[in-house]
Amino acid sequence: MRLWPSSRVAKPKQFIDFFGTGRTQLQSTFDRMAGIISIENIIVCTNYEYAHLVREQLPELPEANLMVEPVNRNTGPAVAWAGVTIHRRCEDASVVVVPSDQFIVGEDKFKKCVLEGLEFVDNNNLMLTMGIKPSRPEPGYGYIQMGDPTPVECITKVRSFTEKPERDFARLFMESGEFLWNTGMFLANLNYLRMFFIQNIPELPFRLASLKDREELTNEEAMAYVQRYFPSYPNLSMDKAVLEMSDNTFVMNCDFGWADLGTWHSIHECMQKREGDNVVIDSEVLMEECRDNIIKLPKGHIGVINGLDGYIVAEEGDVLLICKKSDSSALIRKYVAEISLRYGEKYI
Numbered sequence: 001m002r003l004w005p006s007s008r009v010a011k012p013k014q015f016i017d018f019f020g021t022g023r024t025q026l027q028s029t030f031d032r033m034a035g036i037i038s039i040e041n042i043i044v045c046t047n048y049e050y051a052h053l054v055r056e057q058l059p060e061l062p063e064a065n066l067m068v069e070p071v072n073r074n075t076g077p078a079v080a081w082a083g084v085t086i087h088r089r090c091e092d093a094s095v096v097v098v099p100s101d102q103f104i105v106g107e108d109k110f111k112k113c114v115l116e117g118l119e120f121v122d123n124n125n126l127m128l129t130m131g132i133k134p135s136r137p138e139p140g141y142g143y144i145q146m147g148d149p150t151p152v153e154c155i156t157k158v159r160s161f162t163e164k165p166e167r168d169f170a171r172l173f174m175e176s177g178e179f180l181w182n183t184g185m186f187l188a189n190l191n192y193l194r195m196f197f198i199q200n201i202p203e204l205p206f207r208l209a210s211l212k213d214r215e216e217l218t219n220e221e222a223m224a225y226v227q228r229y230f231p232s233y234p235n236l237s238m239d240k241a242v243l244e245m246s247d248n249t250f251v252m253n254c255d256f257g258w259a260d261l262g263t264w265h266s267i268h269e270c271m272q273k274r275e276g277d278n279v280v281i282d283s284e285v286l287m288e289e290c291r292d293n294i295i296k297l298p299k300g301h302i303g304v305i306n307g308l309d310g311y312i313v314a315e316e317g318d319v320l321l322i323c324k325k326s327d328s329s330a331l332i333r334k335y336v337a338e339i340s341l342r343y344g345e346k347y348i
Contacts, residue, residue: 001336001348002263002329005319006296009348013261014101015053020282025261027057029100036111041093043067043085044100045078064219070227076236079186080197081226087190088222094118094189097238102183103270105257113254117187120152120252125192127242127249128155131180132258137171139164140263140329142182142239144251145173154253161243180251183258186242200245201234264312264328268294294325319347 007013014025023031033042039060045067046054054066067082079097086093096114104110113130121128131144147159161182165173173179188196217225242249259270271279276291283297285305292310297303301315312328314321319339323331340348 002332003261003267004332004336004348005316005321006314008316009345011053012050012101015050015057018261018281024057025102026054026100029098029102030058030061032104032107032110033096033098035107036114040065041086043082045069045075045082047072069230071231072235073230073233074235075238076197076201076241077230077233079193079238080201081230083190083193083197085219085222087194088219091190094121094187095193097186099184101261103257103259103261103267106255109254109256113252113256114187116152116154117252120155120250121187121189121192125189125195125248127192127196127246128187129158129242129249129251130183130185130187130254131251132183132254132256134170134174134179134181136269137167137174138181138266138269139167139170140266141170141260142243143170143173143179144182144243145179146251146253150250155250156253158243158249158251163239180253181258182239182243183254184239184260186238196241196246196248200241201236264294264314264332265325268292268325292325 001007001009003013006016006018014029017024021028030042030044040062042061043065044054044058044061047069051066051068054061067078067085069078069081075097083095086095096118117128117130129144131146134141134143142161142163143165144158145160145162147157149156162169162173257270259266261267267281268279271281273279274287276287278287278290278292279294281294281296283295283303284301285295285297285303287293287295287308288306290305290308293305293308294312294314295303295305296314298315298317303313305313310325312321312323312325321332321335323335336348
């Protein structure tokens with residue numbers, strides 16, 4: 001909800017054409033991966049609330065490649081389920097896990113990094129994450145400390161991981177040259193991925209990995225089997241599982257442009273600025289004596305703004321947000337809670 005009101009419960013940011021390109025973030029991610037691997041090998045995981053949006057936006061995705069979670073259990077169990085699904089089709093495959101809500105510049109460089117990463121995990125039993133050199137002391141990102149080198153120049157062992165440090169620590173990390181931003185993208189060969197989940201999540205009441213050995217089950221039966229047990233899985237992110245619970249994780253220092261579309265502030269940092277360091281996203285705006293703002297208005301609306309300094313102006317449907325850009329995440333959480341209580345969840 002940090003991109004509220006543009007991102008709403010009914011249609012989160014990954015299902016929005018946020019930049020006016022004609023493709024949503026989900027579609028852009030799909031297009032990017034389809035340029036690397038065949039569509040038949042792309043698996044999409046989503047919650048049951050958003051399955052209809054995935055089908056609507058990705059009609060070319062085979063139905064058997066859509067993993068619909070009955071409840072939200074974060075990315076760990078979702079990746080485990082997708083891994084088992086792929087493993088049942090191809091035992092010697094390797095996978096790359098990518099979020100659907102990221103901003104990436106330099107498609108050729110991204111493809112090169114993915115292919116090099118897949119080659120590395122093909123030949124090594126380990127988890128590989130993709131990191132980006134920090135360009136600013138961003139406290140909203142995770143920081144991976146690079147450790148011992150490997151024969152591949154851009155890949156090192158992970159020494160430590162710090163999730164969303166204070167800004168002063170983020171500055172120290174950036175200035176040291178030893179840390180990379182965590183992109184949330186992971187690679188592994190499937191045999192190791194299976195062992196990774198068995199070894200690192202022993203409390204799973206039902207191990208998805210065991211489905212691999214149930215060859216008599218059809219895809220539909222396997223799907224029903226998982227749906228039955230999914231609510232009892234732990235709520236666990238891949239970031240925590242890979243970077244905090246495993247000592248066999250490596251990081252690739254990637255050189256493509258990247259930003260997590262998690263906050264208005266991060267979008268302002270990564271996008272091209274107009275005069276006065278203003279960022280205007282797919283909107284018609286007349287601005288005078290304004291600086292350091294981020295503006296996003298609906299199609300057909302015109303904004304006339306004078307004398308604004310360091311603000312977010314975002315309108316979507318029946319909600320208009322105007323607030324200081326600094327500390328916007330905390331403010332938006334507060335406003336979302338208050339609006340929900342006063343006026344109802346339809347505005348959230």
